[in-house]
Amino acid sequence: MDLQPSKLPSSPHDPPLTAIVIGAGLGGCAAAIALHHHGHRVLCVLDKVRQFGRLGDSLGLGDNAFSLLEKWDCNVSDIKNIGNQAPDMSIRRWKDGKVLAVQPLMDMAGYIGHRGDYHDVFLKWVDQRGIPVRMDSEVVAYEDTEPQPSITLKSGEKLSADVIVAADGIKSLARPLVLNMQDDPVSSGYACFRAFFKPDQSMKEDPACNKYLGRDCVNFWIGPDMHLVQNTLRGGEEFNWIITHKDDGDVPESWFQPGDMEEVRRLVGDLDPDIREIVKKTEKCLDWKICYREPLPTWVSPGGHRIVLLGDSCHAHLPTSAQGASQAVESAGVLATCLDLIKGKEEVKIATRCYEKLRFGRTRQSQTNGEDLRDRWHGVLKGADEEREIDPEDVKIKNRWLYSFDAEEDARTRWKSIRGVVEHEFLTGKINPLC
Template identity: 35%
Template sequence: MTDTKFPRHPPTGISVIVVGAGFAGLAAAIECDRKGHSVTLLEKVPSISEITAIGDIISFDPNGSVAFARWPGVIDAMEAIARQTKHLDLYHHEGAFVTRQSFAHETAWGRRINGHRGQLHDIIYRHAVARGTIDIRLGQRVEDYFETDDPPQAGVVANGARLVADVVIAAEGVRSRGRKIVLGFDENPKSSGYAVYRAWFPSDEVAKNPLLAPLVVNGDTHQGFIGPDIHFLCSSIKGGKEVNWVFTHIDDGNIEESWQFPGKPEEALTYLDGWCPIVRELVKATPPGRLIDHKLVYRDPLPTFISPRARIALIGDSAHPFLPTSIQGASQSIEDGVVLASCLERSGRADIPRALRAYEKLRYARVHRAQAMGPQTRERWHKADWTKVWKNPELIHLVREPWLLNFDAEKDAYDRYDEVVAELDADHKARL
C-alpha cells in the first residue's frame, strides 16, 4: 500500500470506466481506485446535488458497511447522521403492540447504517472526490456501450464522444443501457405489483401532537405496523429531529418509476382505512411536497451480469433490482463493486475477462439468494396469520441471517478467487 491519506494498492495498469455515480458506481470507483486501477467515473447529472438532494431512508447492513469502514473518515461521518436505534417495535395495524426485535447482537457483525439516502450518498461522493485520483466527470450521459477483441478493450459513447478502457462497469440503476449489450436484447423492468408512499420531514409539528410526540421526543425510534397487504414503517432520526415513514401497498399501476413523483397524503390515507390513529395522524402530519409515490420495479434474475467478451460488467440495480423488504439493495450494490475491483486486482491487466467471469461466479448465487428475501419478508408481513403470530410474535420478525449480514465481500473474493477461477477453467475445458 502507498502511505498516503487514502492508501492505494500498487498500480495495476488497468483502466476502468464506471457509468453512474449512485452507490454502486461510487463504491466500484472507490474500490477500483483503492486497488490500484485507474478510474474514470461518468455520471449523467451535471450537478451531484440533483441526486444527493433526493430520497429518504436507505439501509446498509454490516455486509455493506464493512466497505465504508475501509474508506478513511466515511463510516464515522455516516454514523453521525444515521438512526441510533438497536431495535424495531412491531405493531398490529389496529394499534396493538406485538413484539420488539432486537438488533443488538448484530454489532458483532459490523455497523448498521440507516439514514437519509441523499445525505449518505453525499458523504461517499465527497470521499470519492477527496481521494484526488478518480477522474469524475459529471454531465456525461452514456448513450452506448461496445467491446472489441482487437484491440481487447471496452468503451462507451458519452455525449457523442467515444471513450475506451480495459473494462467498463455499468452502474446506471434500474433503467440500464449497459444491460442491452450484456443480454443482447432490450429488456425493461416490470412492475412488482407494489408501490411505496415515502416521506421524510422535520419533526417540529409531530412533536407538538400528543399522539405522535412519543415517536420523536425521546431520541430516535423505529416502528412497524403490519396489516393485510400493507406494511408501514416509521422512524425518527438525528435525536428525533427528523421523521420518516414508508408504506408498501398493492400498486394500481398508475405511476411511473421515479424517486420524485409527488404523492398526496389524502390519497395515501385511502389505503389506511381502519388503521390505528397514530399511523393515520403521521400521514396527515406530512408537510406539502414531502410525500413521494414510488413504483417498485422488479426483474427476474438476469441470465448473466457480464457481456459476451467479458469486458463489460453490470453491477447494482442494473444487474439486480431489490425490493425494499429485502433491506439489501444498497448493501449488495456495494458488495458488487468490492468484488469486481478485487477480481481485477487478482487477474491483472492480462486477463480481464477471467476477472469478470470470476466476479459473476462469486456474486450470482449470493445476490439472487438475497434478492429472494424481499418477497419472502413482504409475504410474512402482508399475509400474516395472526392466530399464529399472537402465539409466536417472532413470526413477523425480519429475517436476519448471518450468511448474508456477517460477511466481508473483499475477504471472500480474495479467499475464493483461485478456487472460482479453477472451476471456470474446468468448465471451459469440459465444454471444448
C-alpha cells in the same frame, strides 16, 4: 485524508489496470473506491445528471458494507453518525400498534439514514481519492472491441479503459446495450407511498402526532397486504414514513412521481391512531411503483467480456431486503479483488466472469430474503383472530446472517475453483448462464 492519484495504493499489475465507472450513485462510488484501494486506476466516474440533490429518503447500510468500506480506508463514522441512533426497532400490529416483536436495529439494515446524505459521504470519499467525477456525462453507447472496451457520451466523446463498470441503476441502459437484454420491469404487485419531512412546531406539540417525534426511532406496523415503516432521524428533526400497499395500477417506475395524499388518508383509516394522525397531516408524498427485474443470466458483455454491470443495474432489491446499497458495496469489493488475482490486462475477461459467478448466488439470497419478509409481514395477520398470540419469530427480520460476511475474503477463498470453471468455459467456448 486526501489520497491523490500520485499516491495510488500499490498495484498488483504493472502498469495498473484502468477502469471507467458509469453512474456515480452509491454503487458506482463504491466501485471507484474499491478499485482505487486495490491499486487499479479509475480514470473517471461518469453521471448523466448535472448535479445531485438530496434525493430519496431512508436507505440502510449493513455491517457487510461497513467492514469493506473500513478496509478501503473510508471513515465509516461519517455515515454512522448521521444514521438512526436507536438501538431497537419494534414490529407492531397495524390496527392498534401492539408490539409483536422487538429487535436490534442492526438486524435490519444496520444504520438507516437519508440516502442523499449517505450519497454525499460516498461522493466525498471518491473525491478524497482524487478520482474525477464527471457530471452531465450521459453514456449512450457501449462497445467491447479490440484493443479496449469503450463508451460514447451523448456529446459524442469516446472513452476507453481496460475494464468498464456500468453501475447505472435500476433503469440501466447498459442492460439492453451491453447484454442485449430486453429491459422488462416486473411489477411486484406493490407500490410505496413515501414522505420525508421536517415536522413543524404544531406537529411536535400535538399529542396526537408527536408520539414518535421526540427521539430517533424506527417502528413497523404490519397488516394484511400492507406495512408502514416510520423512521425518525436527528432526534426528531426529520421524519419519514413509507407505506407499502397492493397496487396493480400503472404508476410509472419513477423516483419522483407525486403521490395522492387522499389515497394515503384512505389507506391509513384503520391504522393505529398513535401514528395515523401524523401520516394524515403530511402535506405531500411520492408514489413509487415497486418494480424489479428477473435475475439476469449474465452481467458481462458477451463479446470481449470487459464491460460489467454492478449494483441495481444487475441485482436490484426490494425495499424489504434493506440491502440494495450494501450488496452493491460487496459487488464492488469482489470485482476489485478478482481484478487483483488475474495476471494482467489480457485476463480481464477471467476476472469479470469469475466476478459474476461469485456474486450471483449471494445477491439472489439477499433478494429473496426481502421477498420472504414482505410475504410474512403481509400474511401473518390475515384472518388471525384478535386474541391469537403471534410468534415473534414469524415477524422478525432475518438479515443478521447477511452481515457477518466478508465478500472479498469469500472471493479469494473460492477464486481457484471458480477460475477453473471459467477457464474451462472459455476453452470449450460455452459460457454457462447464471440462471
